[in-house]
Amino acid sequence: MFRNYFKIAMRSLWRDRTFSFINLLGLAVGLASVLMILAYVRFELSYDKSYSNSPNVYRLTMQTKENGEDETRLDLPSGLADVYKKEFPAVTAYSSVSNGKLKIKHKGEMVELDQISASPDFFKLFNFTFLQGAPEKALAERHNVVITQSTAEKYFPGVPNVVGKSIYSIQGKRDLLISGVIADIPANTHFKADVIYSWSLNEPLNWRAYSSVSQYILLNNKATASVVQEQFKSIYKKYGFPPEVEIALQPVTSIHLYSHTEDEMMPNGDIKYIYIFSSIALLILFVACINYINLTTARSIQRAREIGVRKVLGAVKRQLIMQFLSESFLFFVVCSLLGAILAKAAFPMLSGLIGPAAKEVSLFDGWSALAMLFIILLFGFLSGLYPSFILSKIKTASVIKGTVKLGVNVSLRKVLVAVQFVITGVLIVCTLVIYQQLRFVNNTRLGFDKDNLIAVPFYMMDSHVATFKNELKQHEGIKGITVASWETGVHFGAWATMNNETDTTKTWKFQFVDADPDFIKTMGIKVQQGRDFSRSIQSDVLNIDSLFDKARAAGKADHSAFMVRRPIILNEEALAMMGIKYQDNLQIKKGALHGTVIGKVQNFNGLNLHEKIPAVVIRCSANKEFGQMYIRISPQNTQQTLAFIQKKWSQFYPEQNFDFKFVDDKLQQLYSADKKVGEMFGTFAVLAIVIACLGLFGLISLTVQNRVKEIGIRKVLGASVANITALLSVEFLQLVIISMVIASPIAWYMMDRWLQDFAYHIQINWWIFALAAGISLLIAFVTLSFRSVKAAMANPVNSLRSE
Incomplete structure (x- = not known):
């Protein structure tokens, strides 16, 4: 059968x-x-489900309030995990982990590797596959490193066992002993590393010393995270936890999709x-x-x-x-x-x-x-x-x-086709809104000049910096050079919070940019009031930290009196947040904010448009030697200018690669996820349109079959091709219009929610819905016309022969 x-x-x-x-x-x-x-x-x-212990591994987070709103932070007090291991038997292991770059010297050249720094228990929590060495001993000694299989094959080709070999760290100026080799870390984990470095803070709990590392704990199989987290509260008073702070356990398996703190190791x-x-x-x-x-x-x-x-x-x-x-x-x-x-x-x-x-x-x-x-x-x-x-x-x-x-049931079938065009309309509107927002992102003025500006990671801290900068300035294609703590799109440098003097339920948060006197001019930031830093003004180039250290050694240290002498420039947001108007030489002594205000600059967006412009304090550091070096170049002869910079770099720093990026390219990368969303919406919108048009073609075909004799009679009575085409098409075009009316509020709600992720975004204008409706109508009309015109042009004799 x-x-x-x-x-x-x-x-x-x-x-x-x-x-x-x-x-x-x-x-x-x-x-x-x-x-x-x-x-x-x-x-x-x-993500992070490949470890055998993953159901029992948690990252410690600090839940606090920022201006009345809940905030999750990873910069926990140092030594916290050690306290938990000591106080609670349910915690069987812990590890402090941070990520960064390790610069090594290989065959006379500098090579930059992705690095994880971790304390000895790391492999108890995350059981990566060891190919050489023993996991329990791999990080037992300080300055030991575990490398991945691809790293071993790349830098030690043909060596069957690299355990006991060493790599030279340029930052630490020492050899690092290889104690193990692991299989390459898979992409579906929130770690990314070529090298895992043995490191331990070994610091006591200190609520004033916040550590920039992530802290992980492993619970035993009988423990329940919610119960353990509740038990943690019992030691808050014993160890002097601030009343507004609560420590929470975050499952390691939820980090990738549910965590979006400022200090994530990976996007x-x-x-x-x-x-x-x-x-x-x-x-x-x-x-x-x-x-x-x-x-x-x-x-x-x-x-x-x-x-x-x-x-x-x-x-x-x-x-x-x-x-x-x-x-x-x-x-x-x-x-x-x-x-x-x-x-x-x-x-x-x-x-x-x-x-x-x-x-x-x-x-x-x-x-x-x-x-x-x-x-x-x-x-x-x-x-x-x-x-x-x-x-x-x-x-x-x-x-x-x-x-x-x-x-x-023709009505049911029309409803189904209408549903198709509702879905299609939603996708078209979403695609248009996303691309409009991305266009807005590309064209929005950020408050500084991002064009013709290159950024170079700069951590030299030697006496050649000033000479190197002077050598570069001799080239006609170089318009400015500065070194600052601000890395565009990543961070400003240091930050601090302090109590709001007018509303005790809120706090003030300041971002600090430490930069040399050429910073504002080189970055193209507009000074609205007061003046810029100047190397010709003695007070601007004083090394306040050095003077304070000397005074402290002499027993005459007054930290506040010294720090208030530091010249600072505030942005508009900083003054507005504190509720004060700009005054020349205004002295501020508020918590971590000490200095003499010499200028006010316009707000500039130093991170991305997802975040509001923060209150920024620019502090002058006359001989800034680490952070990011920004070099503004002429738009003419770009390649020749870059070649000149690389040549000078090689002369001054032969062991370091000239690893530069254009700032506008770096900023574009910040929106790569949003671009991917737009591309996927666009792709599936096209697919939905194609499939919906096939459905519309099927429905018009059914209509033509059912009305073939009617069409023949109308033609005999003098109806034109246009009349018959309109007769067959109008009800379906009405369906498309109704579909767009239904789709518009759905798409508006979805895109309004999506745009909330941006602090600065477009308004969803009516013309977007009109354009989407026009696109849908045009596509539907072309599809309908293909079949209806063919039916209208058919010989009526064929359809009326049997009558």
Whole structure:
């Protein structure tokens, strides 16, 4: 029996090749989209789950309030994890971890490696695969390092065992002993490292000394995180915890998708995008299934005679339903195979959206096979059920008389097509809003000149700095040089909070930029009042810290009296936050903020448009020797100027690579995740449009079939091609308009929520919805015209011959 169903299904598909191809293409594209998004979602959800201990590993976070709002921070007091291990038996191991760059000397050249610094228990919490060495001893000695397999192969080619070898650290000016080799760290973890460095703070708990490292603990199998966290409160008073602070446990497996603190080791994902893209995948599949239903019923009248003959020969309703369900299942199997091929072919596009981690994303595995089987069974059944019931109701007498009327609920089918265009409209609007916001990001003035500006990490701290800068200034293509603590898009440098003098429920937070006197001029920041720093003014170039150290050694130290002499320049936000007006030589003594105000600059966005411009204090450090070196160059002869800088760099710092980046490129990278979202929305919007148009084509085809004699009569009575085209198309265009009316508030709500992630963003204007509606109407009109014009131009004799 099933063999017979299979043969009939294959004949039916081949007989109606055009409709079968359209159906096949729509479903295959939908299934390919599902496969690719499913691979992306599985990868994102797999972060930090490869460790055997991962269910019991937690990162310590500090929950506090910033201006009345809850804030999560990672810069916990030093020595905190050690206290927990001492006080609570449930804590079996802990590790302090930080990340950074390790500069090593290899074959006479400087090489920069990604580094994790970790205390000895690190491998008890995170059991990476050891290829050489023993994990329990790997970080037992200070200055030991564990390197990855690819690092070992790159720098020690042909050496079977590198344990006992050493690498030379340029920063530490010493050899580091290799104590182990691990398999390369996978991409689906919040760590990224070529080298893991043995390091331990070994500091007592100090609530005034906040550590910039992340702290992790391992709980035993019997412990419950919520219970342990509640027990932690019992020692708050004993160790002098500030009343506004609470320590929380964050599961390591939730860091990637749920944590977005300022001090994350890696750029994290976001769970909301998992929900968004999973929903898009299901919606696209839903749109494709609607197409199958519409196109199947659209051509069902052509099978009426076949069904009538089968009923005459004794076929019952159940057998007819089974036949059409078999066709549906077979069709979905074929579509799944084609969808898998399309997904494989289109996977490089997904790789471009995900980035380097895509090489570890598995497109086909057991989960994807189960997912496809589930889709075939569920959607194959649901998509085939409605057409099978409609077709099985055809009466034999109607077939013989030639008066077949399908029990097809045209209103339901129109609703389904409207749903398709609602989904399409939402995706079009979202894509337009995202690209408008990205355009806004690119064109917004940041308060400093980001063009023709290069940034170079600079940690020399030697006597050559001033000479090096003077050598560069001799070149006509170099317009300015400065060294500052501010790294554009990353951080300003130091920061501090202090009590709000007017509202005790809030605090003031200041960002400090330590820079040399050329900073404001080189960065192109506008001085609104007062003056800029100047090397010719003695008070600007005094080394206040050095003077204080000398006074303290002589027993005459008054920290406040010395620090208030430091010249500072405030931005608009800093003055507004404190509620004071600018005054020349205004002395400020507020907590960590001490200095004499000599100028006021306009607000400048030093991080990104996701964050509000903070209160910034610029402190002059006449001989700033570490941080970021910014060099402003002429737009003419850029390559020659860069070659000159590199030549001078090699003369002064032969062991260091000239690792520069253009600031505007660095700032663009800050929005890479937003660009990926825009690209994915755009891609799936196009797919949804294509699939929805196939559905519209199916519906207009059904309408033409049902009204073929009416069209013939109208042509005989003098109706033009334009009249008939309008007659057939207008109701569907009305459907599209109604769909856009429904889609607009949905899209507005989604994009309004998305834009809330930006402190500075566009307003969603009416013309975006009008443009999206215009795009939808144009695409729908072209699709409808293709079929309706063909019907309007047909010879009426053919349709009226039997009358």
